[in-house]
Amino acid sequence: MRPHRHPRTAAALTAAALALAVAACAPEEEAKDRTGEVADAADCATADLPLKQSGVLTVGTDSPAYEPWFSGNDPSNGKGFESAVAYAVADELGFSKDQVKWIKVGFNGLFKPAGTDFDFDINQISITPKRDEVVDFSEGYYAASQAVIALKGSPAADATSLDDLKGLKLGAQTGTTSLTAIRDVIQPDDDPAVLEDTNIAKQELENGQLDAIVADLPTAFYITAVEIPDGQLVGQFQVEGGQTEEFGMLFEQGNKLLPCVNRALETLKSDGTLDDLEQQWLSDTVDVPVLK
Structure with missing residues (x-):
């Protein structure tokens, strides 16, 4: 992330x-x-x-x-x-x-x-x-794509397009391409949450303070498989003109x-x-x- x-x-x-x-x-x-x-x-x-x-x-x-x-x-x-x-x-x-x-x-x-x-x-x-x-x-x-992580059963978990994410509260770690990708690619209605590190991002997601967080794809795999049992890897998307970072x-x-x-x-x-x-x-x- x-x-x-x-x-x-x-x-x-x-x-x-x-x-x-x-x-x-x-x-x-x-x-x-x-x-x-x-x-x-x-x-x-x-x-x-x-x-x-x-x-x-x-x-x-x-x-x-x-x-x-x-x-x-x-x-x-x-x-x-x-x-x-x-x-x-x-x-x-x-x-x-x-x-x-x-x-x-x-x-x-x-x-x-x-x-x-x-x-x-x-x-x-x-x-x-x-x-x-x-x-x-x-x-x-x-080279890695960006990935969206949500909690199972949440509105974000049902997203099938980037447009489905625009009205949700999103977050990513400060200084990351994931944060830039939210702003430039998803372009949500509200400014994304800027989080100090991945642990804070995961905690805010689990607490319901965020609808979804964005991370690079391998990190998202690990988060949903090991760290957040109720986490769901909603999907992946590419940045910079369709090319992976x-x-x-x-x-x-x-x-x-x-x-x-x-x-x-x-x-x-x-x-x-x-x-x-x-x-x-x-x-x-x-x-x-x-x-x-």
Whole structure:
């Protein structure tokens, strides 16, 4: 419901102001889209990689870290899709598991202009042009639709189209593409609730304060299967002109490690590792109706 793992109004204004300030100050050569840059193997020797801490790959993510992206709220255990992807990238870069250090980074803290303490952050973060003005993204490692979650037997559970949702009270986590999707795609009659994290969103749904919440599809699978017994996955919908959103690893703008991570991701895609990890950790087998 975020990176991916995407604000009360004041927070949104502050984040926007910071984003504009960084974009205005960034050199032109750094402000351009660097997502597709891929380094040559000769430029990615482990000993020569530009790291925050010598000999250690520092990876950021939010806390709590949710299923199915992480398992047991412990990113370091290698379980869950994003944890497994991070370790697969680390391995391609030449790092053993004990050379990977995880740090907590709140989602809204990802876009601060003062620099970062991580080499990259993995947290269901959607790649968008606006964000790409102030940070850099790796190539996408996963594409996901948005999904609507309601309580069984509620009016929202009977929705068969996006129009059926317009008159309902909807909510999503602050700063997430799910929240943007409510505003831009569903366009409800009332402003959506902006919630601090997924736990609050689930609680307000169960308390009847919200008719439905929106999350990325894999998270919605987990919520309805495990966390909310009376929850129902109403349907899924796509954003940005009918294309699913892509999650990318986030880097401080101008970070020279990015092209080497892209090289690692290319390898993991071509040899089938990413597909295998997706099959292992993400629930994509359920036939979910498409809301239009």
